[in-house]
Amino acid sequence: MTTTAGRSTPTEPRPGVKAGSVVGWLASTDHKRIGLLTVGTSLVLLLVAGGLAMAMRAQLTQPQLEVLSNDLYNQFFTMHGSMMIYMVMTPFAIGIGLYLVPLQIGAPNVAAPRTTMLSYWLYLTGAVVMLSGFSADSGAADHGWYAYPPLASSRYTPGQGVNLWIIGVALSSLGMLLMAGTVLWTVLLKRARGMAMLRMPVFSWSIVATNLMVIGAFPTLLVAVGILAGGRVYPDMFTENIWNIGYQHLFWFFGHPVVYVMFFPFVGAVAEVLATFAGRRFFGYKFLVLSLLLFAALSMSVWGHHMFTTGQAASNYYSLTSIMLVIPAGIEYFDMLATVVGGRLRFTTPMLFALAFLPQFLIGGLTGIMVGTPALDYQMQDSYFLVAHWHYTLAAGSLFALFAGVYFWFPKASGRMLREGLGKAHFWLWVAGTNLTFLPMFWLGLNGMPRRIPTYLPRDGFTTENLIATIGAGLLAVGGLVFIANVVVALRRPHQAPPDPWQAHTLEWATSSPPPTFNFSERYPIPPIRSYAPLLDLREQEQSSRAEAG
Amino acid sequence: MKSAHAVVGAWATGNLVLALILLFAFRPAGFIEQLLYIWSTALVAGFGVAVLLATRAGRVGTQRRQPRRAAAGIFAALGLAVGLTGFAYGWWLSVIAFYPLVLAAWLARGERLRRGTRPWPAALGDTEPAGPPRFVHYGSSLGTATAVPAEHAAHGPPAPPPPRPPHRLRKAALLAAGARAVVEMLRRRRR
Amino acid sequence: MPFSTVFDQLFTVWAAIAGGVFVLVTGIVLVAVLINRAKRRRKLPFRASENKPVELGYVVVLAGIVAALFYGSYQANSALNHGKGLAAETTTPAARIDVTAYRWCWDFAYQSAPVTVTGTCTTNDFPTVVVPAGQPVEFNLTSRDVVHAFWLPDFAAKRDAYPDHVNTLRMVFPEEGRWRGRCSEYCGTHHVTMDFYVRAVSPAEYQQYLDSGGAAV
Ligand code: HEM
Ligand SMILES: [Cu+2]
Ligand SMILES: [Cu+2]
Numbered sequence: 034m035t036t037t038a039g040r041s042t043p044t045e046p047r048p049g050v051k052a053g054s055v056v057g058w059l060a061s062t063d064h065k066r067i068g069l070l071t072v073g074t075s076l077v078l079l080l081v082a083g084g085l086a087m088a089m090r091a092q093l094t095q096p097q098l099e100v101l102s103n104d105l106y107n108q109f110f111t112m113h114g115s116m117m118i119y120m121v122m123t124p125f126a127i128g129i130g131l132y133l134v135p136l137q138i139g140a141p142n143v144a145a146p147r148t149t150m151l152s153y154w155l156y157l158t159g160a161v162v163m164l165s166g167f168s169a170d171s172g173a174a175d176h177g178w179y180a181y182p183p184l185a186s187s188r189y190t191p192g193q194g195v196n197l198w199i200i201g202v203a204l205s206s207l208g209m210l211l212m213a214g215t216v217l218w219t220v221l222l223k224r225a226r227g228m229a230m231l232r233m234p235v236f237s238w239s240i241v242a243t244n245l246m247v248i249g250a251f252p253t254l255l256v257a258v259g260i261l262a263g264g265r266v267y268p269d270m271f272t273e274n275i276w277n278i279g280y281q282h283l284f285w286f287f288g289h290p291v292v293y294v295m296f297f298p299f300v301g302a303v304a305e306v307l308a309t310f311a312g313r314r315f316f317g318y319k320f321l322v323l324s325l326l327l328f329a330a331l332s333m334s335v336w337g338h339h340m341f342t343t344g345q346a347a348s349n350y351y352s353l354t355s356i357m358l359v360i361p362a363g364i365e366y367f368d369m370l371a372t373v374v375g376g377r378l379r380f381t382t383p384m385l386f387a388l389a390f391l392p393q394f395l396i397g398g399l400t401g402i403m404v405g406t407p408a409l410d411y412q413m414q415d416s417y418f419l420v421a422h423w424h425y426t427l428a429a430g431s432l433f434a435l436f437a438g439v440y441f442w443f444p445k446a447s448g449r450m451l452r453e454g455l456g457k458a459h460f461w462l463w464v465a466g467t468n469l470t471f472l473p474m475f476w477l478g479l480n481g482m483p484r485r486i487p488t489y490l491p492r493d494g495f496t497t498e499n500l501i502a503t504i505g506a507g508l509l510a511v512g513g514l515v516f517i518a519n520v521v522v523a524l525r526r527p528h529q530a531p532p533d534p535w536q537a538h539t540l541e542w543a544t545s546s547p548p549p550t551f552n553f554s555e556r557y558p559i560p561p562i563r564s565y566a567p568l569l570d571l572r573e574q575e576q577s578s579r580a581e582a583g
Numbered sequence: 584m585k586s587a588h589a590v591v592g593a594w595a596t597g598n599l600v601l602a603l604i605l606l607f608a609f610r611p612a613g614f615i616e617q618l619l620y621i622w623s624t625a626l627v628a629g630f631g632v633a634v635l636l637a638t639r640a641g642r643v644g645t646q647r648r649q650p651r652r653a654a655a656g657i658f659a660a661l662g663l664a665v666g667l668t669g670f671a672y673g674w675w676l677s678v679i680a681f682y683p684l685v686l687a688a689w690l691a692r693g694e695r696l697r698r699g700t701r702p703w704p705a706a707l708g709d710t711e712p713a714g715p716p717r718f719v720h721y722g723s724s725l726g727t728a729t730a731v732p733a734e735h736a737a738h739g740p741p742a743p744p745p746p747r748p749p750h751r752l753r754k755a756a757l758l759a760a761g762a763r764a765v766v767e768m769l770r771r772r773r774r
Numbered sequence: 775m776p777f778s779t780v781f782d783q784l785f786t787v788w789a790a791i792a793g794g795v796f797v798l799v800t801g802i803v804l805v806a807v808l809i810n811r812a813k814r815r816r817k818l819p820f821r822a823s824e825n826k827p828v829e830l831g832y833v834v835v836l837a838g839i840v841a842a843l844f845y846g847s848y849q850a851n852s853a854l855n856h857g858k859g860l861a862a863e864t865t866t867p868a869a870r871i872d873v874t875a876y877r878w879c880w881d882f883a884y885q886s887a888p889v890t891v892t893g894t895c896t897t898n899d900f901p902t903v904v905v906p907a908g909q910p911v912e913f914n915l916t917s918r919d920v921v922h923a924f925w926l927p928d929f930a931a932k933r934d935a936y937p938d939h940v941n942t943l944r945m946v947f948p949e950e951g952r953w954r955g956r957c958s959e960y961c962g963t964h965h966v967t968m969d970f971y972v973r974a975v976s977p978a979e980y981q982q983y984l985d986s987g988g989a990a991v
Contacts, residue, residue: 060654103963142649147694150653154660162668177960183937184920184961189877196671204664214630221634222643245594248630249623262670274938277921282615286623312812314823320833326590330597333623337616341857342923343934344941345613348856352847354601356840363836367829370802375820377812388807392800399792402843408780408850409788411857412930415923415958481927483958486966 060150063550064143067153068132069446071212074153075125076439078160082116083513085109090470090506093499096491106487107175108194112164114178119202120160122295122431127212127247128153129438130240130298132446134216136541137237139225139559141551144218148211155208163201166194174198177485179288182280183271186264196265199258206254213247216240225540227562231322234539234565235308235315238322239301242329243294249333250290257283278345285336293332295427297325299434300365303387306437307369309537310384311376314566317368328361341407342414348407355405362398366391381535382456386437389464394430397422400475415485418478424471433463436516444530447523448546455519462512469505473498532557538566591631595624650694658687775853776946781930784850791843857933859944860910867944868909868977875915875922875935875957878964889988895967902971906980907950913943923959926972934959947974 058066089109092100101109135143143149166173171192176185185195220233220241233241260280263270270276308315315321335358337351369391378384400422403409413419436459444450477498482489489495533542541548544557553559560567602620637643666680810819851857870885879895882903893901905911915924915935924943925932933943957968975983983989 060652060657062650062653103966107960107963139645141645144646147650147653147656147691149656151656151660154657155663158660158664162664175962181921181959189920189962193671197668200664200667200670204660204667207663208660217630218634218637222637223646225645241590245590245627245630249627252626253619253623265670272938274936277936278613278939279615282613282619286619311810313818313821316822317824317829319824320829326593327597330594331601333598333620334601342932343936344857345936345939347616349848349851350604352851353844356843356847359840359843360833360836363839364829364833366799367832370799370806373803373806373810375818375822376806376810377815377818378807378810379812380807388803391803392796395796395799399795402792403785403788406784406788406843406847406850407857408777408784408847408854411777411854411932412781412927414932415925415960416927481954481956483925483956483966485960488966 062142062146062150064131064135064146064149065446065548065552067143067146067149068128071124071128071131071153071156074157074160075121075128078116079121080513081164082113082121083510085113085116087506087510089113090503092487093489094503095500096489096493096496098488101487103487104172104175107485108167108173110485111175111177111198112166112173115163115174115198115202116160117427118178118291118295119205120156120163122427122435123209123291124156124205125435126243126294126298127209127216129302129442130216130243131212133442133541134220134237134240135223136544136548136552137234137539138220138223138228139540139553139562140219140223141553143215144223145215149215152208152211152215155211156205159201159203159205159208161201162197162204166197166201169193169197179284180258180261181284182261182264182277183268185261186268186271187266188268188271195261199262199265203255203258206251206258210247210251210255213244213251217244217248220244225559225562231319232562232565232567235304235318235321236298236301236539238325239297239304242325243297245326246290246294246297246329246332250287250294253283254287254291257287278343281340281343282336282346285339286333288339289336290329290332292423292426293329295431297329299390299431299438300325302438302441303390303434304369304372305537305539306383306387306441307372307376308566309441309535310379310381310387311372312379312536313372313376314538314564314569315368316371316375317364318565320364321368324361324364328358328365331358331361335405338405338410341410352405352407356402358405359402366395381440382451382453382460383437383441383535385457385460386433386440389460390430390433390437393433393467394426397424397426397430400425413478415483416478417474417482417484420484421471421474421478424474429467429471433467436463441535442541443520443523444534445541445546445548448527448530449523450528450530450534451519451523452528455515455522459512459515459519462508462515466505466508466512470502470509471505473501533568536572538569540567542568588631588635591627591634595628595631598624652694655687655690655694658683658690662687776929776948777854777859777931778929780850780853784846787846855944858942859931860946866910867912868906869911869980871903871905871911871913873903873913873915873924873935874918875924875961875968876918877920877962878957878968880968880970882970884984887984887987889984891988893970895964895969900969900971902952902973904973904975904980904983905947906977907947907974909977910944910946913945915941915943920961921959922957922961922968924955925958926953926955928953932958947972950974950976 058070061067061070088101089106092098092106131143131149135141164173169192171194174180174185174190174194174197176190176195176198180195180198183189187195217240220237224230224233257280260276260283264276304315304321331354334354335351337346337348338355340346341348341351373388373391400418404413404419404422413422440451440456477495480494482493482495489499530546532545534546535542540559540562543560544553549557560571563570598620602617602624662680662683665683666677669676669680809815872881872883872885874881874883879893880901882891882901883889891901891903893899895901913924913933915933916939917935917937919937921937922935923932924935929945929947931943931945933941935941952971952973955970955972957965961968
């Protein structure tokens, strides 16, 4: 085919793959499609992991129930935790960055899109391999999401489930490492003209911090699961303490940063949502950026707080570094609160989720200081107090922020509006459900209920709290169904989304919904970039010129 | 690229300082901890150096050269997955994994577009025609400015229909309401 | 100081601080939600998008809070001898007990007498370790297979038990009584029932217990 200058060919000039076909999606080189595949896959897996949680909650409703056998319960909590961490929250965090960051920095695509697609496929196959453990004779892995040896060695947990778990983790974390690398490369090198680093939106900065942590920490996970794989072949190596404690150090060296990988992009999303619906510039941009980077760097130094009871880690040092996290976290809260206090608030569904994030995540953060204090952790570690703590950070915090982001960016990605009524129903069900589920767990922990137990006795005195928790989990399930209904309705009976339905601030709202292949076009050009809120600049300019004219 | 240097530099120094605190203020600390610090700082710093080299090589700014398909990525991932599954089900699986990997390597070359070509639609915001049009390989070159078809998403939502001329009745009603408003206003003034 | 005393004191302070911060932040959010509704406000309450002096001052305050919190954490952890319990230098334990965890029960062996206690950790066959009340007791924790943890919820004391490694836990049981201990590091199928009991008796009774070779007291 030849084209001559000046003559326009209105038909698609590309033979072979059709853009909208299945292959067009699965072999796409468009960062938006790869991002949506990643995010969509992780949301489907959220259903799977959530389903496992519901089964566990059913088992724990009353003492001595027999919904699940010991071994099945153990597989369920292992797969629930592993799926949530390796296959849901982490991929969502990195995938939403892949979708949004090129748009926000005015780049036509991610750098190295084919490597990015490779990473999606690694993630997908990893998830499938890990889940396929349920079809093995031995059942799925049941050593917990951090797979401590010697328990995870072939001597104490024989069978394919653990092998498949190791392979799944290796594949998908390799994928996430690659994806984080290409996105970070894009941010650092491929920004549009005028988009200086300090004009990037808060969300893009949160992705910079996230992906730096991924690069610093995920290779260590690969080494750690390599050690586990060694123990599958030579279980004798774990009769030596150095391998056991060494594994724990390696694992948590990955394990703490990954907690922030599952947190930063969501804080970034909350910051964007708050600023948009407060109708004002985000307060304290520079301090926030600095605090994110400080937070990320510091996160590499706190891993030992998971090992206070091992007697083999410098507990005071890790307590110091953990408590130092109060500084960046405090700055973030200050800036987010100031944005809310100084704004004109509109209560859309994304805004509600973002506002609820503030107090709910705070509970997780404040109890985090408690478990970061060795003298308290000696009691709280591996009890339901800890279960409550991290579910407040991850479920009541990050998951709420995740849905703030989903409700916020769904119109951009799909060109359809979600229904506000259903969104608000989802929100209120989840506020009630989340707190009913996880608040009683603090009391359970203080009363001595260990985590990872499939049942308890009537005389233990754990019954009431567990009953409340299960009722709350039921509300969570109903809320989840409402969300699915919302998506189905939005796709079946579309309400078309304009380019900027929210009066938002950042570049992705300057282009069409959904954006064209290379994000910006003649019709939707990149607006001039003079700050971290270019669309707000335009609006203010318009207003002032109107004021002058009038 | 100054801020990028600052990011990576501050990261590395910050962690170095913390590692020194660990070493000197909180003895006895294990050698594993120190090794982990060095290793992760090296990883982040290594990425920083790679960014630096790319900057030096001028690979900065909007990237125009794009691949047109990522089938090689799929095959590479499948190959890796099958190969690693050999750990569970026997290493003979890695023999099978060999084929998708070779296929991926073979596909990888062809998927990259020639310099100066981009797949359809050629609608990059601030693109400038880059000299006379060159050989086109599965796409349109930057010089040819292929028009985006009318109904493509790149055009955004269709323009809203022009406002309908008001119906005669409605016109009359509007007139009446307008007159009322004027009268009302005048009355108020008088008071 | 005993684990539980340290825990109770510190937890009270920490919970008070956490409660204060929570009420403050939630209060600010709620008040903002009430008075900053777009319906009620025509203009932004304030337009500034940064305020360096305030933020810097706030960082200094935060640093102060960090220093205070770490001081509390450090003091408490020192009082607990980094989780080992009573400092070894100040006291010689009246009882030294080797504890071996295994899947899925416990062995207790007294160092000063040929007395061992064990059980199967199935219905009503849980090992009971007898200790002298009011005197320092030392547990030397190790494991025969995987990682376990020795947890006495009523005393806020916990220490992991590793194969090829010994962790010490020293504590005083201030009064006579019987308490449940549990394994708190997940170790497989019957982790949930891996319980034991600690029974503190008067020193005289304890001596009698050892002398009789572990007969019930
Ligand atoms: C949505 C409602 C959720 C419910 C009802 C729920 C419930 C549970 C339950 C009952 C356990 C077992 C606790 C134990 O026996 O120790 C558990 C463990 C866990 N959950 Fe959740 N969870 C939810 C959401 C999440 C989310 C969003 C995440 C993370 C992103 C998450 C991460 C984990 C992890 C890491 C574990 C530990 C697994 C292990 O012990 O190895 N959960 N959850
Ligand atoms: Cu941590
Ligand atoms: Cu156990």
